[in-house]
Amino acid sequence: MPATEQGHRAKLDAADRALAANPRDLRALIAKGDALAALGDGRAAASFYSSALRAAGDGRGLAPEVVAELRRAQAAAQIQAQRFETHLAASLADAGFDPAASSDRFALSLDLMAGRKRLYQQEPRFYLFPGLPQIQFQPRETLPWLAAVEAAAGEIRAELDVLLAEPDLFRPYVEPRADRPNRDAAGMVSNADWSALFLWKDGEERPDIARRCPRTLAALAEVPLCRVPGRTPSILFSKLKAGARIPPHHGLINTRLICHLPLIAPAGSRFRVGNDVREWREGEAWAFDDTIEHEAANDSGGERTILIFDVWKPEMSEEERALVSALFQAVDAYGAGGQAWGV
Template sequence: MTASRPALLAEADRAAASHDFGQAAKLLDEAARAGPDDAAILMKLAGICRAAGQPRAALEAVHRALAIAPLDFTALLLRASLLDRLGEPSAGEAWGHAIAQRPEDPLPPQILQVLAEGERRHAAWLDAREARWAAGMADAEQRASADERARIARFRSNALRRTRPYHSEPTHFSFPGLREREFHPRSPFPWLAAIEAETGTIAAELDAVMAAERAELVPYIQYAAHQPLRQWQALNRNPDWTAIHLLRNGRPVEANVRHCPRTLALLDLVPQPGINGASPNAMFSLLAPGTAIPPHVGVNNARLVCHLPLIVPEGCWFRVGAETRHWRRGEAFVFDDTIEHEAMNPSDRLRVVLIFDLWHPDLSEIEREAVAALIGSDAANAPAAP
């Protein structure tokens, strides 16, 4: 008569305590087959086989356990360790699979030690893989434009899972078929250089408007008390992130624009959306020392956003998707604000950026007209703010 699973497990424990690992493994294998699938028994079998100096048998037991629980962190960690011990080329990738399933709960010191070694081995595997791929792509990259090289490098980084794809996720208005770029190349925006060339003039007008008694300095985020705040809880109506609006929802803010004639003239170079009640928009964005803007996405992918940094303390950064840039005074960039983005001013000084919107260059004139009609109608029929 076949022994019950509990009896087999008890006998296996006695054999292991006597260092009879071969008998313990035999009994655990019988126990694993004596009832419903049980990953814990198979992991115990793997541990016994490893202690007995049988890494192949241990690996087979781990694979049986993973067939039951494919994302089990301990099983994946043991699998990677065994593959490394066996000198298998797949060990580097296996470490990555284990690292990806690391639990949030604190880990025992011995597991942390194994994991740290695994992270080193996985990083070395990634470096070797990237070097091999880069060598194969070198000829194409040498003939590529700067923008093409950036996209090729990102393709390689995504394939290595050092970065991940990010996509446009507008909260309200999603126009199909538009190119998704975190930071857009400069070539479609020939007016960038003219605006950058007058950074000093724009900064002087910023000083004038900030010194004016009637300047309107308002919190950047202004939700009503009844609206869900989510990531804006800390910054809603908070003076740590404020704006001096020049153009707001298509209307000039007279208290501010009268101090900024040259800035307004330069914005005439930009193909800004003309949408009743919604656009154009332009503002000086002021971020207080030590303030973070949490990850978020914008409303409408038919427009892009431009930043012209004016006051930039050291260390201030801006992330869109997988790419992080440090603002530099006078170096403008265009980005898609419907792709997840965030910002940080870690310094002890104020950071100020000129921000304005513009049409996505992929839109035709007819498409712009249709977008303006829809969004304008929506803005016209929106309920008044409480």
């Protein structure tokens, strides 16, 4: 065995002895990473560098020389990660993977493994129906009615324009309830920056507004609206003022999708669901799972207004939809009223 290799193995043995006594010994973790890197096992070395970085936490109270070693370990781990990603990219390209054309789900799995994106899951605040896919934005091909709604965007916009001439019709989207505690950590209760005008709300038609929007309701006639008496559907025009933000939040129930049809969408108004950030574009609809963390921002300089409605997830059978509806009718029959779901 060459003397240099023998020296690296001796350092490896010394690091192992120190880690046997204290598995969180930062110097020993880094020393083992150094020895492994010198012996040609960069991937194993990176795992010990990363372990040292995790054990160090925010680094408070550590000696300056230890902090310097940690920074060196961090740089070495990043170099190894880049080499590993380059290796994977080349190998997968040989296997036919094209990031622009291959499976979106597989591409996301690579981003998650590399730490480029974080994992977002359904986190309903009230009710979870198990076994439904974890999908941020629903694929268009599973929503055969979506194109017809988009085709009616011009007629819907015409009805909206008449209503916008009466700004007092719009109310803050989040309003306090007398029959429930009102928590407002995000500052959204009674905030007119995000306002709404409902055609239907919590499963009940608002006839004074609905009768003024016949083309809007006609466009939704073939849509599988999520119907639970006293709770849903809700159909509304939602207005977000210039400079306004809707903070990250989760919806209450994962058996439905929330649909947006942008009607007034100046460039710079955008929406994030999980890892996916999109700009609203007039006439281009989408549907998303609101139990996955989502947020909105309007940096356009003008107001953004969209049509919102909620539909059953296509993976739900007719029996399952009926049972979920019956469940919440039973919940609401126990006591005075239920918890509005919102959209």
